[in-house]
Amino acid sequence: MSEFLQFAFSGMTVGAVYALVALGFTLIYNASDVVNFAQGEFVMIGGMVTAFLYASGTPLWLAALLAIAIAAVVGVLLNKLAVEPARGASVVSLIVITIGASIFLRGLAAIVFDKQIHRFPAFTGEDPIGIMGATIVPQSLWVVGGGLAIFAALYVFLTKSVIGKAVLATANNRLAAKLVGINTNHMMTLSFGISAAVGGLAGVLATPITLTSYDMGISLALKGFAAAMLGGMGSPLGALVGGFLIGLIEQMTAGYLSSEYKDAAAFIVILVVLFTMPRGLFGPRVAERV
Amino acid sequence: MQLSAKSWTLIALALCIALAPLAFPSSFYYRIGAVILVNGLAVTGLVILFGYAGQISLGHAGFAGIGGYSAALIPVHFDVHPVLGLLAGAVLSGVLAFLIGRPVLRLKGYYLAVATLGFGILVFIVLNNEADLTGGPDGMSVESLGLRSLSNALGLGLNTSEVWYWFMGLIVLLGAYLALNLHTSPSGRALRSLHDSEVAAGTLGVDVARYKLTAFVISAVYASLAGSLQALLNGFVTPDIAGFLQSIEWMTMTVLGGAATVLGAIFGAGLLTALPQALTVFAEYEHMALGLIMMLVMIFLPTGLLPSLARQFRRGG
Numbered sequence: 209m210s211e212f213l214q215f216a217f218s219g220m221t222v223g224a225v226y227a228l229v230a231l232g233f234t235l236i237y238n239a240s241d242v243v244n245f246a247q248g249e250f251v252m253i254g255g256m257v258t259a260f261l262y263a264s265g266t267p268l269w270l271a272a273l274l275a276i277a278i279a280a281v282v283g284v285l286l287n288k289l290a291v292e293p294a295r296g297a298s299v300v301s302l303i304v305i306t307i308g309a310s311i312f313l314r315g316l317a318a319i320v321f322d323k324q325i326h327r328f329p330a331f332t333g334e335d336p337i338g339i340m341g342a343t344i345v346p347q348s349l350w351v352v353g354g355g356l357a358i359f360a361a362l363y364v365f366l367t368k369s370v371i372g373k374a375v376l377a378t379a380n381n382r383l384a385a386k387l388v389g390i391n392t393n394h395m396m397t398l399s400f401g402i403s404a405a406v407g408g409l410a411g412v413l414a415t416p417i418t419l420t421s422y423d424m425g426i427s428l429a430l431k432g433f434a435a436a437m438l439g440g441m442g443s444p445l446g447a448l449v450g451g452f453l454i455g456l457i458e459q460m461t462a463g464y465l466s467s468e469y470k471d472a473a474a475f476i477v478i479l480v481v482l483f484t485m486p487r488g489l490f491g492p493r494v495a496e497r498v
Numbered sequence: 499m500q501l502s503a504k505s506w507t508l509i510a511l512a513l514c515i516a517l518a519p520l521a522f523p524s525s526f527y528y529r530i531g532a533v534i535l536v537n538g539l540a541v542t543g544l545v546i547l548f549g550y551a552g553q554i555s556l557g558h559a560g561f562a563g564i565g566g567y568s569a570a571l572i573p574v575h576f577d578v579h580p581v582l583g584l585l586a587g588a589v590l591s592g593v594l595a596f597l598i599g600r601p602v603l604r605l606k607g608y609y610l611a612v613a614t615l616g617f618g619i620l621v622f623i624v625l626n627n628e629a630d631l632t633g634g635p636d637g638m639s640v641e642s643l644g645l646r647s648l649s650n651a652l653g654l655g656l657n658t659s660e661v662w663y664w665f666m667g668l669i670v671l672l673g674a675y676l677a678l679n680l681h682t683s684p685s686g687r688a689l690r691s692l693h694d695s696e697v698a699a700g701t702l703g704v705d706v707a708r709y710k711l712t713a714f715v716i717s718a719v720y721a722s723l724a725g726s727l728q729a730l731l732n733g734f735v736t737p738d739i740a741g742f743l744q745s746i747e748w749m750t751m752t753v754l755g756g757a758a759t760v761l762g763a764i765f766g767a768g769l770l771t772a773l774p775q776a777l778t779v780f781a782e783y784e785h786m787a788l789g790l791i792m793m794l795v796m797i798f799l800p801t802g803l804l805p806s807l808a809r810q811f812r813r814g815g
Contacts, residue, residue: 243608243611290793290797293797294796294797294800297796297797297800298800299554299607299608299611300548300554300749300753301753301796301800302796303554303556303611303749304749304750304753304754304792304796305792305793305796305797307746307750307792308788308789308790308791308792308793308796309789309793310789311785311786311788311789311792312785312786312788312789312790312793313789314785314789315782315783315784315785315786315787315788315789316786318782318785319782319783319786426742430615430619430742433612433615434612434615434616437608437609437612441608441609468623468627469623469627471619471623472619472620472623472624475616475619475620476616476620478612478613478616479602479613479616479617482605482609482612482613483601483602483604486604486605486606486609487609488609
């Protein structure tokens with residue numbers, strides 16, 4: 209039992225990071241139909257900027273805030289400079305553009321920062337807490353709690369605030385949203401900004417546990433993309449569930465079967481789910497119009 | 499005499515391959531040329547899958563991995579010539595593509611992208627982890643194809659890079675010939691009708707699932723052969739041959755040059771293979787430049803380099 213609990217704790221921790229990346233995917237996808245393969249780079253920027261500012265003597269909270277702000281600015285620039293000019297391009301062109309952006313940002317980070325692995329101290333101490341024979345580091349609680357809190361905040365923002373409703377309207381039907389006076393370009397830029405900030409925050413929360421380096425983005429983007437597809441593209445709840453599921457599957461496989469094949473397990477589950485439910489677990493159940 | 503578009507493409511391709519060595523300052527460039535042509539073979543397959551039938555794949559390097567390791571492992575374990583390893587890999591890839599193709603190709607757009615991505619990553623993980631068989635991340639050496647001794651026996655006196663360049667030139671011409679033949683055949687028309695509208699194609703009696711599967715299997719065989727040839731050319735193979743980045747590079751080459759055309763895709767292969775070689779001068783800025791070029795081409799020339807340039811040319815002339 210304590211063993212199971214131990215694997216569950218670590219699964220929830222990595223799962224929360226995947227869920228945050230998947231949420232970022234979902235936000236951008238909903239607003240602009242773009243799957244942003246540079247999503248993992250936002251997480252990297254969040255972690256790297258915090259680590260470097262902290263190392264240069266900035267208080268941790270300020271470094272974290274600045275890192276999230278910088279990630280958001282990069283997200284807005286990505287939309288303005290690379291995605292908006294290519295409006296209407298094919299799925300593959302957009303994949304190439306965002307992968308190009310991901311390679312560009314990785315190269316930039318290697319120059320601006322360095323190619324070393326970095327971390328900064330956990331927010332509230334490093335002493336593990338014992339729960340029923342298993343242990344969990346306090347930072348894991350921050351990561352999981354942060355993931356859930358962001359999901360809740362996004363939910364309230366999207367369903368209760370006027371701006372949030374405008375974002376949802378843009379996601380639902382861009383033309384209709386324009387007709388009722390919503391500036392859809394602003395909403396897309398806002399989505400990129402929020403999505404990048406969520407990614408940056410994920411980097412800030414997770415780095416004390418997972419560490420960070422300039423090239424950590426791509427594998428996170430793949431897992432986050434897979435999590436979003438598992439949940440059903442475009443569904444925030446799907447992204448959350450998909451992220452936690454992949455984290456748990458990975459860690460259970462690593463614990464009980466083989467740590468070498470933990471990544472394989474996640475992708476096998478995704479293939480099986482997609483074969484039986486082609487739109488993921490929570491994807492829209494719409495009939496295709498001809 | 500009026501030449502068809504197919505003949506023009508083949509003549510242009512043959513001329514490019516034949517004349518390029520005039521600009522090679524040293525025999526090292528023959529090697530880069532051979533690598534370009536190996537990639538050219540893989541992207542020709544992707545033109546059939548993506549350019550003709552409109553299906554995305556982010557996992558074709560998985561087939562290249564199967565091809566590469568077949569060419570490496572089969573000669574060692576069964577004591578046969580590497581050519582048989584290459585052929586066995588192609589058959590294996592084709593059969594595997596046939597088996598996974600049906601459920602995978604029911605998916606569309608990004609779902610198709612993630613399913614093929616998952617397949618490629620699974621192949622990579624297996625190659626990476628089964629170290630007893632594959633040597634793990636360090637890779638393994640591959641027996642020589644014996645092209646050099648063949649060239650000597652024929653009295654051509656070419657060095658290894660040169661003989662590989664000309665050999666690959668012939669293979670790519672053959673691959674392009676087959677792909678272009680498919681383009682104008684009834685099957686090719688059926689494939690291209692899928693690209694525009696699957697529903698419309700279906701109502702006209704095109705067996706949508708079967709044609710998608712055909713394109714998937716053919717492109718998998720091309721990727722497998724390219725993987726085998728890459729392993730044989732290098733005399734070495736690592737799991738990276740099946741990696742995500744390899745799949746992405748091939749897809750980028752296909753789109754960069756112009757996805758609907760064989761010539762455009764091979765042009766893209768040339769550009770994206772040669773560019774990193776040229777950019778090594780800038781060392782640490784290499785990745786930034788590569789990412790920037792990928793973005794700029796797709797933003798400003800969304801149909802790919804060659805078709806966009808051709809349009810400019812026609813407008814100008």
